[in-house]
Amino acid sequence: MSRAKFVPFFVLSCVAFVYVHCAISAENAVKINSCVQCHSKLPASSFYGVKSHGWIGSIHQRKGIKCNDCHGGNPGAAGEKEAHTGVLGSSDPHSTVYFKNIPATCGKCHGAEYYKFKQSVHYQMLESTGRGPECVTCHGSMVTKVLTPDEMSGVCARCHNARMGILPNVPRKAKQVLLLLRESKALLAADKQLHPAPRSARTAQILNGAEVDLHDAKLDWHKFDLDSISNYLLKFYDTTEKLPPAPAGH
Ligand code: HEC
Ligand code: HEC
Ligand code: HEC
Ligand code: HEC
Ligand code: HEC
Incomplete structure:
Protein backbone atom coordinates (compact mmCIF):
# COMPACT_ATOMS: atom_id res chain seq x y z
CA MET A 1 0.00 0.00 0.00
CA SER A 2 1.42 3.41 -0.90
CA ARG A 3 1.80 6.04 1.78
CA ALA A 4 -0.75 8.34 0.13
CA LYS A 5 -3.42 5.62 0.34
CA PHE A 6 -2.40 4.50 3.79
CA VAL A 7 -2.85 7.83 5.56
CA PRO A 8 -6.55 8.43 4.70
CA PHE A 9 -7.31 4.81 5.59
CA PHE A 10 -5.63 5.22 8.94
CA VAL A 11 -7.52 8.42 9.71
CA LEU A 12 -10.83 6.86 8.71
CA SER A 13 -10.30 3.78 10.80
CA CYS A 14 -9.41 5.95 13.78
CA VAL A 15 -12.71 7.75 13.40
CA ALA A 16 -14.53 4.44 13.15
CA PHE A 17 -13.12 2.74 16.22
CA VAL A 18 -12.10 5.93 17.96
CA TYR A 19 -10.43 4.89 21.18
CA VAL A 20 -9.56 1.23 20.73
CA HIS A 21 -8.07 1.39 17.29
CA CYS A 22 -6.02 4.52 17.88
CA ALA A 23 -4.66 3.18 21.14
CA ILE A 24 -3.69 -0.04 19.41
CA SER A 25 -2.11 1.81 16.49
CA ALA A 26 -0.01 3.94 18.78
CA GLU A 27 0.93 1.39 21.36
CA ASN A 28 0.99 -1.90 19.60
CA ALA A 29 1.46 -1.24 15.90
CA VAL A 30 3.34 -4.51 15.40
CA LYS A 31 1.06 -6.94 17.25
CA ILE A 32 -2.56 -6.34 16.26
CA ASN A 33 -4.99 -7.96 18.69
CA SER A 34 -7.83 -9.62 16.77
CA CYS A 35 -10.17 -9.72 19.80
CA VAL A 36 -10.10 -5.94 20.09
CA GLN A 37 -10.21 -5.45 16.32
CA CYS A 38 -13.25 -7.60 15.71
CA HIS A 39 -15.19 -6.88 18.90
CA SER A 40 -14.86 -3.12 18.45
CA LYS A 41 -17.00 -3.56 15.31
CA LEU A 42 -19.82 -5.43 17.08
CA PRO A 43 -22.91 -3.23 17.40
CA ALA A 44 -23.27 -1.50 20.76
CA SER A 45 -26.92 -2.55 20.77
CA SER A 46 -26.01 -6.26 21.02
CA PHE A 47 -25.31 -8.07 24.30
CA TYR A 48 -21.79 -9.02 23.18
CA GLY A 49 -21.13 -5.51 21.92
CA VAL A 50 -22.15 -3.91 25.21
CA LYS A 51 -20.06 -6.39 27.19
CA SER A 52 -16.91 -5.89 25.13
CA HIS A 53 -17.15 -2.12 24.73
CA GLY A 54 -17.04 -1.75 28.49
CA TRP A 55 -13.31 -2.39 28.32
CA ILE A 56 -12.76 0.81 26.36
CA GLY A 57 -11.45 3.55 28.63
CA SER A 58 -10.90 1.16 31.55
CA ILE A 59 -7.68 1.11 33.54
CA HIS A 60 -6.82 -2.19 31.84
CA GLN A 61 -7.09 -0.76 28.35
CA ARG A 62 -4.83 2.11 29.39
CA LYS A 63 -2.27 -0.30 30.82
CA GLY A 64 -2.32 -2.62 27.80
CA ILE A 65 -4.27 -5.51 29.37
CA LYS A 66 -6.28 -7.11 26.56
CA CYS A 67 -9.36 -9.32 26.25
CA ASN A 68 -7.29 -12.50 26.01
CA ASP A 69 -5.53 -11.72 29.31
CA CYS A 70 -8.83 -12.45 31.08
CA HIS A 71 -10.72 -14.61 28.54
CA GLY A 72 -7.94 -16.65 26.95
CA GLY A 73 -8.11 -17.43 23.21
CA ASN A 74 -5.74 -16.64 20.41
CA PRO A 75 -5.44 -12.91 19.69
CA GLY A 76 -3.12 -13.61 16.76
CA ALA A 77 -5.82 -15.42 14.76
CA ALA A 78 -8.03 -13.34 12.47
CA GLY A 79 -10.95 -15.77 12.16
CA GLU A 80 -13.59 -15.85 14.88
CA LYS A 81 -13.50 -19.62 15.35
CA GLU A 82 -9.74 -19.90 15.65
CA ALA A 83 -9.48 -16.79 17.84
CA HIS A 84 -12.10 -18.22 20.21
CA THR A 85 -10.15 -21.42 20.89
CA GLY A 86 -10.50 -21.87 24.66
CA VAL A 87 -12.81 -18.85 25.09
CA LEU A 88 -15.95 -19.85 27.01
CA GLY A 89 -19.07 -17.90 27.95
CA SER A 90 -19.53 -16.76 31.54
CA SER A 91 -22.19 -19.40 32.30
CA ASP A 92 -19.77 -22.28 31.59
CA PRO A 93 -18.21 -23.52 34.87
CA HIS A 94 -14.88 -24.00 33.04
CA SER A 95 -14.77 -20.41 31.83
CA THR A 96 -12.12 -18.05 33.26
CA VAL A 97 -14.99 -15.60 33.82
CA TYR A 98 -17.48 -18.04 35.42
CA PHE A 99 -18.29 -16.17 38.65
CA LYS A 100 -16.56 -18.68 40.91
CA ASN A 101 -13.40 -18.51 38.79
CA ILE A 102 -13.20 -14.73 38.51
CA PRO A 103 -11.13 -14.15 41.69
CA ALA A 104 -8.45 -16.60 40.47
CA THR A 105 -8.45 -15.03 37.00
CA CYS A 106 -7.92 -11.55 38.44
CA GLY A 107 -5.58 -13.00 41.05
CA LYS A 108 -3.06 -13.99 38.36
CA CYS A 109 -2.07 -10.33 38.30
CA HIS A 110 -3.51 -9.01 41.59
CA GLY A 111 -2.04 -11.56 43.97
CA ALA A 112 -2.21 -9.37 47.08
CA GLU A 113 -5.95 -8.64 46.73
CA TYR A 114 -6.66 -12.29 45.88
CA TYR A 115 -4.69 -13.45 48.91
CA LYS A 116 -6.73 -11.21 51.23
CA PHE A 117 -9.99 -12.21 49.55
CA LYS A 118 -9.26 -15.90 50.12
CA GLN A 119 -9.09 -15.22 53.86
CA SER A 120 -12.67 -13.93 53.96
CA VAL A 121 -15.91 -15.66 54.94
CA HIS A 122 -17.30 -14.48 51.61
CA TYR A 123 -14.73 -16.44 49.65
CA GLN A 124 -15.79 -19.59 51.46
CA MET A 125 -19.41 -18.75 50.67
CA LEU A 126 -18.59 -18.28 47.00
CA GLU A 127 -16.88 -21.66 46.94
CA SER A 128 -19.60 -23.53 48.84
CA THR A 129 -22.96 -21.90 48.05
CA GLY A 130 -21.99 -19.79 45.03
CA ARG A 131 -23.29 -16.67 46.77
CA GLY A 132 -21.41 -13.66 48.00
CA PRO A 133 -19.60 -10.67 46.56
CA GLU A 134 -16.53 -11.17 44.35
CA CYS A 135 -14.24 -8.88 42.31
CA VAL A 136 -16.80 -8.01 39.63
CA THR A 137 -19.47 -7.12 42.22
CA CYS A 138 -17.44 -4.12 43.38
CA HIS A 139 -15.36 -3.26 40.29
CA GLY A 140 -17.71 -4.09 37.39
CA SER A 141 -17.20 -6.71 34.68
CA MET A 142 -14.63 -4.64 32.86
CA VAL A 143 -13.23 -2.95 35.98
CA THR A 144 -14.40 0.46 34.98
CA LYS A 145 -15.32 1.59 38.49
CA VAL A 146 -15.29 1.09 42.21
CA LEU A 147 -18.69 1.16 43.90
CA THR A 148 -19.76 4.44 45.48
CA PRO A 149 -20.39 4.38 49.26
CA ASP A 150 -24.15 4.18 48.69
CA GLU A 151 -23.83 1.39 46.14
CA MET A 152 -21.48 -0.47 48.47
CA SER A 153 -23.91 -0.39 51.38
CA GLY A 154 -26.63 -1.56 48.97
CA VAL A 155 -24.56 -4.60 47.97
CA CYS A 156 -23.86 -5.52 51.60
CA ALA A 157 -27.54 -5.02 52.51
CA ARG A 158 -28.56 -7.82 50.14
CA CYS A 159 -27.61 -10.18 52.98
CA HIS A 160 -26.73 -7.99 55.95
CA ASN A 161 -30.20 -6.78 56.86
CA ALA A 162 -32.66 -7.06 59.73
CA ARG A 163 -34.79 -9.68 57.98
CA MET A 164 -31.90 -12.08 57.47
CA GLY A 165 -30.36 -11.11 60.77
CA ILE A 166 -26.73 -11.42 59.64
CA LEU A 167 -24.76 -8.53 61.14
CA PRO A 168 -27.33 -5.92 60.05
CA ASN A 169 -25.08 -2.97 60.94
C1 HEC B 1 -13.67 -12.09 13.72
C2 HEC B 1 -14.42 -11.63 14.86
C3 HEC B 1 -14.05 -12.05 16.27
C4 HEC B 1 -12.80 -12.26 16.80
C5 HEC B 1 -11.44 -12.20 16.10
C6 HEC B 1 -13.01 -12.52 18.22
N1 HEC B 1 -14.34 -12.52 18.51
FE1 HEC B 1 -15.17 -12.90 20.31
N2 HEC B 1 -17.03 -12.89 19.52
C7 HEC B 1 -17.31 -12.49 18.22
C8 HEC B 1 -18.77 -12.55 18.03
C9 HEC B 1 -19.50 -12.17 16.75
C10 HEC B 1 -19.32 -12.99 19.26
C11 HEC B 1 -20.81 -13.19 19.58
C12 HEC B 1 -21.15 -14.60 19.85
C13 HEC B 1 -21.01 -15.48 18.66
O1 HEC B 1 -21.62 -15.20 17.62
O2 HEC B 1 -20.28 -16.48 18.76
C14 HEC B 1 -18.19 -13.21 20.15
C15 HEC B 1 -18.31 -13.67 21.46
C16 HEC B 1 -17.28 -13.63 22.39
C17 HEC B 1 -17.42 -13.95 23.79
C18 HEC B 1 -18.67 -14.44 24.49
C19 HEC B 1 -18.67 -15.94 24.36
C20 HEC B 1 -19.90 -16.61 24.89
O3 HEC B 1 -20.06 -17.81 24.59
O4 HEC B 1 -20.69 -16.00 25.62
C21 HEC B 1 -16.20 -13.74 24.38
C22 HEC B 1 -15.87 -13.90 25.85
C23 HEC B 1 -15.30 -13.34 23.33
N3 HEC B 1 -15.99 -13.30 22.14
C24 HEC B 1 -13.97 -13.04 23.52
C25 HEC B 1 -13.05 -12.96 22.50
C26 HEC B 1 -11.61 -12.97 22.67
C27 HEC B 1 -10.90 -13.04 24.01
C28 HEC B 1 -11.05 -12.89 21.43
C29 HEC B 1 -9.58 -12.90 21.07
C30 HEC B 1 -8.78 -14.00 21.58
C31 HEC B 1 -12.14 -12.81 20.47
N4 HEC B 1 -13.33 -12.86 21.15
C32 HEC B 1 -11.98 -12.72 19.11
C33 HEC B 1 -16.41 -12.12 17.26
C34 HEC B 1 -15.02 -12.23 17.36
C1 HEC C 1 -9.86 -7.54 33.45
C2 HEC C 1 -10.40 -8.72 32.82
C3 HEC C 1 -11.18 -8.56 31.54
C4 HEC C 1 -10.78 -7.94 30.38
C5 HEC C 1 -9.47 -7.23 30.10
C6 HEC C 1 -11.85 -8.12 29.44
N1 HEC C 1 -12.88 -8.82 30.02
FE1 HEC C 1 -14.60 -9.42 29.12
N2 HEC C 1 -15.31 -10.11 30.91
C7 HEC C 1 -14.57 -10.18 32.07
C8 HEC C 1 -15.40 -10.76 33.11
C9 HEC C 1 -14.95 -10.98 34.55
C10 HEC C 1 -16.65 -11.04 32.52
C11 HEC C 1 -17.88 -11.68 33.19
C12 HEC C 1 -18.55 -10.57 33.91
C13 HEC C 1 -19.89 -10.82 34.45
O1 HEC C 1 -20.21 -11.94 34.83
O2 HEC C 1 -20.62 -9.82 34.48
C14 HEC C 1 -16.56 -10.63 31.13
C15 HEC C 1 -17.58 -10.74 30.21
C16 HEC C 1 -17.43 -10.54 28.82
C17 HEC C 1 -18.42 -10.86 27.81
C18 HEC C 1 -19.79 -11.48 28.08
C19 HEC C 1 -19.57 -12.96 28.04
C20 HEC C 1 -20.67 -13.79 28.64
O3 HEC C 1 -20.74 -14.97 28.23
O4 HEC C 1 -21.40 -13.32 29.53
C21 HEC C 1 -17.88 -10.55 26.58
C22 HEC C 1 -18.53 -10.72 25.21
C23 HEC C 1 -16.56 -10.01 26.84
N3 HEC C 1 -16.32 -10.01 28.21
C24 HEC C 1 -15.69 -9.59 25.87
C25 HEC C 1 -14.49 -8.93 26.13
C26 HEC C 1 -13.69 -8.29 25.10
C27 HEC C 1 -13.98 -8.32 23.62
C28 HEC C 1 -12.64 -7.71 25.74
C29 HEC C 1 -11.57 -6.84 25.13
C30 HEC C 1 -12.03 -5.72 24.34
C31 HEC C 1 -12.76 -8.02 27.16
N4 HEC C 1 -13.90 -8.75 27.35
C32 HEC C 1 -11.85 -7.66 28.13
C33 HEC C 1 -13.27 -9.78 32.25
C34 HEC C 1 -12.51 -9.09 31.31
C1 HEC D 1 -2.94 -9.82 32.91
C2 HEC D 1 -2.91 -9.09 34.16
C3 HEC D 1 -4.20 -8.57 34.75
C4 HEC D 1 -5.39 -9.24 34.95
C5 HEC D 1 -5.74 -10.67 34.56
C6 HEC D 1 -6.26 -8.33 35.66
N1 HEC D 1 -5.62 -7.13 35.88
FE1 HEC D 1 -6.33 -5.53 36.94
N2 HEC D 1 -4.69 -4.45 36.44
C7 HEC D 1 -3.59 -4.94 35.77
C8 HEC D 1 -2.62 -3.86 35.58
C9 HEC D 1 -1.25 -3.97 34.92
C10 HEC D 1 -3.21 -2.71 36.17
C11 HEC D 1 -2.61 -1.30 36.29
C12 HEC D 1 -1.91 -1.26 37.63
C13 HEC D 1 -1.15 -0.03 37.89
O1 HEC D 1 -0.89 0.75 37.00
O2 HEC D 1 -0.80 0.13 39.06
C14 HEC D 1 -4.50 -3.11 36.71
C15 HEC D 1 -5.36 -2.29 37.41
C16 HEC D 1 -6.49 -2.72 38.11
C17 HEC D 1 -7.29 -1.91 39.02
C18 HEC D 1 -7.07 -0.44 39.34
C19 HEC D 1 -5.90 -0.23 40.21
C20 HEC D 1 -5.58 1.23 40.33
O3 HEC D 1 -4.42 1.50 40.59
O4 HEC D 1 -6.46 2.07 40.15
C21 HEC D 1 -8.28 -2.69 39.50
C22 HEC D 1 -9.37 -2.30 40.48
C23 HEC D 1 -8.13 -3.99 38.87
N3 HEC D 1 -7.03 -3.98 38.05
C24 HEC D 1 -8.97 -5.07 39.10
C25 HEC D 1 -8.94 -6.25 38.34
C26 HEC D 1 -10.00 -7.24 38.35
C27 HEC D 1 -11.26 -7.16 39.19
C28 HEC D 1 -9.61 -8.22 37.47
C29 HEC D 1 -10.38 -9.46 37.08
C30 HEC D 1 -11.72 -9.25 36.51
C31 HEC D 1 -8.31 -7.85 36.93
N4 HEC D 1 -7.96 -6.64 37.47
C32 HEC D 1 -7.56 -8.62 36.05
C33 HEC D 1 -3.39 -6.24 35.35
C34 HEC D 1 -4.36 -7.23 35.34
C1 HEC E 1 -16.37 -5.30 48.71
C2 HEC E 1 -15.98 -4.71 47.50
C3 HEC E 1 -14.73 -5.22 46.79
C4 HEC E 1 -14.50 -6.48 46.31
C5 HEC E 1 -15.38 -7.71 46.42
C6 HEC E 1 -13.22 -6.40 45.62
N1 HEC E 1 -12.71 -5.14 45.73
FE1 HEC E 1 -10.96 -4.49 44.92
N2 HEC E 1 -11.24 -2.64 45.83
C7 HEC E 1 -12.33 -2.29 46.58
C8 HEC E 1 -12.14 -0.94 47.10
C9 HEC E 1 -13.13 -0.17 47.96
C10 HEC E 1 -10.87 -0.51 46.63
C11 HEC E 1 -10.20 0.84 46.87
C12 HEC E 1 -10.67 1.75 45.83
C13 HEC E 1 -10.12 3.14 45.95
O1 HEC E 1 -8.92 3.32 45.80
O2 HEC E 1 -10.91 4.05 46.15
C14 HEC E 1 -10.34 -1.60 45.81
C15 HEC E 1 -9.14 -1.55 45.15
C16 HEC E 1 -8.62 -2.59 44.34
C17 HEC E 1 -7.39 -2.51 43.59
C18 HEC E 1 -6.45 -1.31 43.56
C19 HEC E 1 -5.57 -1.34 44.77
C20 HEC E 1 -4.70 -0.11 44.88
O3 HEC E 1 -3.75 -0.19 45.67
O4 HEC E 1 -4.95 0.92 44.25
C21 HEC E 1 -7.23 -3.71 42.95
C22 HEC E 1 -6.07 -4.12 42.07
C23 HEC E 1 -8.38 -4.53 43.29
N3 HEC E 1 -9.21 -3.82 44.13
C24 HEC E 1 -8.59 -5.82 42.83
C25 HEC E 1 -9.60 -6.67 43.27
C26 HEC E 1 -9.67 -8.09 42.98
C27 HEC E 1 -8.67 -8.85 42.16
C28 HEC E 1 -10.80 -8.56 43.59
C29 HEC E 1 -11.30 -10.00 43.67
C30 HEC E 1 -10.37 -10.96 44.25
C31 HEC E 1 -11.44 -7.42 44.25
N4 HEC E 1 -10.68 -6.31 44.04
C32 HEC E 1 -12.63 -7.49 44.99
C33 HEC E 1 -13.44 -3.06 46.81
C34 HEC E 1 -13.60 -4.39 46.45
C1 HEC F 1 -24.57 -13.05 49.68
C2 HEC F 1 -24.69 -12.58 51.05
C3 HEC F 1 -23.69 -11.57 51.58
C4 HEC F 1 -23.29 -10.38 51.02
C5 HEC F 1 -23.76 -9.75 49.72
C6 HEC F 1 -22.35 -9.79 51.94
N1 HEC F 1 -22.18 -10.60 53.03
FE1 HEC F 1 -20.93 -10.27 54.60
N2 HEC F 1 -21.44 -12.06 55.40
C7 HEC F 1 -22.40 -12.92 54.91
C8 HEC F 1 -22.50 -14.09 55.78
C9 HEC F 1 -23.45 -15.26 55.59
C10 HEC F 1 -21.56 -13.89 56.81
C11 HEC F 1 -21.25 -14.82 57.98
C12 HEC F 1 -22.00 -14.37 59.17
C13 HEC F 1 -21.68 -15.22 60.36
O1 HEC F 1 -20.64 -15.86 60.38
O2 HEC F 1 -22.50 -15.20 61.28
C14 HEC F 1 -20.91 -12.61 56.55
C15 HEC F 1 -19.96 -12.06 57.37
C16 HEC F 1 -19.46 -10.77 57.23
C17 HEC F 1 -18.57 -10.11 58.18
C18 HEC F 1 -18.08 -10.69 59.50
C19 HEC F 1 -16.62 -10.83 59.46
C20 HEC F 1 -16.18 -12.15 59.06
O3 HEC F 1 -15.34 -12.21 58.13
O4 HEC F 1 -16.62 -13.12 59.68
C21 HEC F 1 -18.32 -8.85 57.70
C22 HEC F 1 -17.46 -7.77 58.32
C23 HEC F 1 -19.02 -8.74 56.44
N3 HEC F 1 -19.71 -9.91 56.20
C24 HEC F 1 -18.99 -7.63 55.65
C25 HEC F 1 -19.65 -7.51 54.43
C26 HEC F 1 -19.55 -6.36 53.59
C27 HEC F 1 -18.74 -5.12 53.89
C28 HEC F 1 -20.36 -6.60 52.52
C29 HEC F 1 -20.61 -5.69 51.34
C30 HEC F 1 -19.48 -5.33 50.53
C31 HEC F 1 -20.91 -7.93 52.65
N4 HEC F 1 -20.46 -8.45 53.84
C32 HEC F 1 -21.74 -8.55 51.74
C33 HEC F 1 -23.13 -12.74 53.76
C34 HEC F 1 -22.99 -11.70 52.85
Missing part, protein backbone atom coordinates in the same frame (compact mmCIF):
# COMPACT_ATOMS: atom_id res chain seq x y z
CA VAL A 170 -22.57 -3.91 58.23
CA PRO A 171 -24.05 -1.78 55.37
CA ARG A 172 -23.96 1.43 57.40
CA LYS A 173 -20.45 0.77 58.60
CA ALA A 174 -19.26 -0.17 55.10
CA LYS A 175 -20.55 3.14 53.79
CA GLN A 176 -18.82 5.09 56.57
CA VAL A 177 -15.51 3.33 56.04
CA LEU A 178 -15.61 3.85 52.27
CA LEU A 179 -16.41 7.54 52.75
CA LEU A 180 -13.44 7.78 55.09
CA LEU A 181 -11.19 6.09 52.53
CA ARG A 182 -12.27 8.53 49.82
CA GLU A 183 -11.68 11.45 52.16
CA SER A 184 -8.21 10.14 53.02
CA LYS A 185 -7.27 9.81 49.36
CA ALA A 186 -8.35 13.41 48.75
CA LEU A 187 -6.36 14.54 51.80
CA LEU A 188 -3.20 12.87 50.60
CA ALA A 189 -3.57 14.49 47.18
CA ALA A 190 -4.00 17.87 48.89
CA ASP A 191 -0.98 17.29 51.14
CA LYS A 192 1.13 16.47 48.11
CA GLN A 193 0.10 19.77 46.53
CA LEU A 194 0.92 21.66 49.70
CA HIS A 195 4.38 20.11 49.75
CA PRO A 196 5.41 20.14 46.11
CA ALA A 197 8.56 18.35 44.96
CA PRO A 198 11.45 18.80 45.62
CA ARG A 199 10.61 17.89 49.22
CA SER A 200 12.79 17.62 52.27
CA ALA A 201 13.80 14.06 53.03
CA ARG A 202 11.62 14.14 56.16
CA THR A 203 8.52 15.35 54.28
CA ALA A 204 9.04 12.77 51.54
CA GLN A 205 9.34 10.05 54.17
CA ILE A 206 6.10 11.08 55.89
CA LEU A 207 4.18 11.26 52.62
CA ASN A 208 5.53 7.86 51.70
CA GLY A 209 4.39 6.44 55.03
CA ALA A 210 0.90 7.89 54.48
CA GLU A 211 0.81 6.25 51.05
CA VAL A 212 1.63 2.88 52.61
CA ASP A 213 -1.12 3.27 55.27
CA LEU A 214 -3.62 4.05 52.53
CA HIS A 215 -2.49 1.08 50.47
CA ASP A 216 -2.90 -1.23 53.47
CA ALA A 217 -6.41 0.15 54.07
CA LYS A 218 -7.40 -0.51 50.44
CA LEU A 219 -5.99 -4.00 50.59
CA ASP A 220 -8.06 -4.92 53.65
CA TRP A 221 -11.26 -4.16 51.74
CA HIS A 222 -10.58 -7.49 50.10
CA LYS A 223 -10.89 -9.25 53.42
CA PHE A 224 -14.03 -7.20 54.25
CA ASP A 225 -12.37 -6.33 57.52
CA LEU A 226 -13.99 -2.96 58.23
CA ASP A 227 -12.28 -2.55 61.63
CA SER A 228 -8.86 -3.16 60.18
CA ILE A 229 -9.50 -0.66 57.34
CA SER A 230 -10.54 1.96 59.93
CA ASN A 231 -7.41 1.28 61.94
CA TYR A 232 -5.17 1.80 58.91
CA LEU A 233 -7.00 5.04 58.14
CA LEU A 234 -6.50 6.25 61.73
CA LYS A 235 -2.83 5.41 61.34
CA PHE A 236 -2.87 7.40 58.10
CA TYR A 237 -4.16 10.48 59.98
CA ASP A 238 -1.51 10.05 62.67
CA THR A 239 1.15 9.89 59.98
CA THR A 240 0.00 13.02 58.14
CA GLU A 241 -0.18 14.90 61.48
CA LYS A 242 3.61 14.77 61.47
CA LEU A 243 3.90 16.82 58.28
CA PRO A 244 5.70 20.13 58.82
CA PRO A 245 3.76 23.35 58.12
CA ALA A 246 3.32 24.08 54.41
CA PRO A 247 6.16 26.13 52.89
CA ALA A 248 5.53 29.84 52.18
CA GLY A 249 3.38 30.60 49.17
CA HIS A 250 0.94 27.73 49.80
